[in-house]
Amino acid sequence: MQNEQGQVDAGQETSGHFGPLARPEALTDQVAERLRSAILSGALAPGTHLSVPEIARQLGVSRTPAREGLIALEREGLVEPRASTGVAVIAGGTPEILDLLDIREGLEIMTARRAAERMGADGVARLRALFAQHEVVVERGDLAGHVELDAAFHRLIRDGGGNARLARQLVQIDQQLRVLNSRLSRAQGWSGRAVLRDHKAIIDAIAASDPDAAERHMRAHIERTRAFQLQSAGKG
């Protein structure tokens, strides 16, 4: 007996054990996934210090998977080493966010190009369906729904570009942005309509198989995010 108590599923995991058939999925990955969720949901605020033994205790695993889970998150950029000891959830201000937005801009522009070149009629149809939903949500003033559908939009484009590596990198950057932006998420003065206009232009460019236009509109879309960020920082 190596594991006294299966406390790993102490949280929302409704199944008492891992499925009998399903691969138990490496503990390291479970730990990483747990922490990732906690960080992205805000349960672990930016700057929170994380220690290996502590995580091991709380999740009921030994220190090895706890340690390696943290290493994984560090490679993903969600935690960063802290001076002299341990790691902490990434924290940063406008400069860090702007750096990340640069990366996002470069990558997302490429996904838009490739999507315009490679996405078929079915992909465009999915985009339009999503857009229709999105319009309704924005009209309702539903901020949470808006954020979710916005993410879904970008995901469709990422996947439509057919470059899995690129998509993965972009996901990582987006996650980091979400963490650093957590305070901003209650976005004052958000304009869902402006976002919708951008999305519409991007969809049309993709439908027309026009990579240059897709890139142009995607860039404008992200620049608007940047401007919003700068403006919010200036106010705060």
Place this chain on the structure above:
Amino acid sequence: MQNEQGQVDAGQETSGHFGPLARPEALTDQVAERLRSAILSGALAPGTHLSVPEIARQLGVSRTPAREGLIALEREGLVEPRASTGVAVIAGGTPEILDLLDIREGLEIMTARRAAERMGADGVARLRALFAQHEVVVERGDLAGHVELDAAFHRLIRDGGGNARLARQLVQIDQQLRVLNSRLSRAQGWSGRAVLRDHKAIIDAIAASDPDAAERHMRAHIERTRAFQLQSAGKG
């Protein structure tokens, strides 16, 4: 007496003064660095299978740092998990290379933009000095020197953009490309002059603080790389 033989410090160990800041450098990092060098130098060819115990034996460390070193390289994209067991040095053909070139294009375009916006006169001077050297080397037909100076050129631009994160991502992508392209490195039909023309245009755009032009020329430069790749693949 945990480590019988310190075979790992066959390199240069600054074992004299590991003060409060200079750690003796973790074994995990040493392992990762060793393997990284071996992969980039071609000593470990693409597709080579790597097992944790084997690496531990060869480097004279225990399995833990060997394992974690491999995990680090996996996160860097230099090795990839192999079906059912272990990891292997990344290997791939034209599709994988094109995917990476997409990422590189997106990122490098942003570095060119930012360099054009932020690089000072001294930075431009360094670029021009490097360019002069590069011209000589190309004139001599020195392929190795050309490759090195080409890398140096892109590095200057990366660093001139002032976005460390972006630079780091780009380095990773470049490393992966170098590995996958290793066969191609004896580039038949390489045209150093075409590269120089591109570089010159990029430098001029940066000197003129013209981000759009810098981006345009950088993109053209990378597209040429892509075309070269496709052509080589077509021939092989």
Place this chain on the structure above:
DNA sequence: CCTGTTCATTCTGCATGCAACGCTACATGC
């Protein structure tokens, strides 16, 4: 001769022991 089974080797992943180090708090000396 080919196919299917079993066994041995080797691997991965997790748990755990251990030494060295940093930080904190408290006690001691000037």
Place this chain on the structure above:
DNA sequence: GCATGTAGCGTTGCATGCAGAATGAACAGG
């Protein structure tokens, strides 16, 4: 009162033991 020493706790990083799984080879049966 202030600086210095020091003991304790928590932490990191490495080594190592062990169980389960996968691979490959020897071998029996059709």
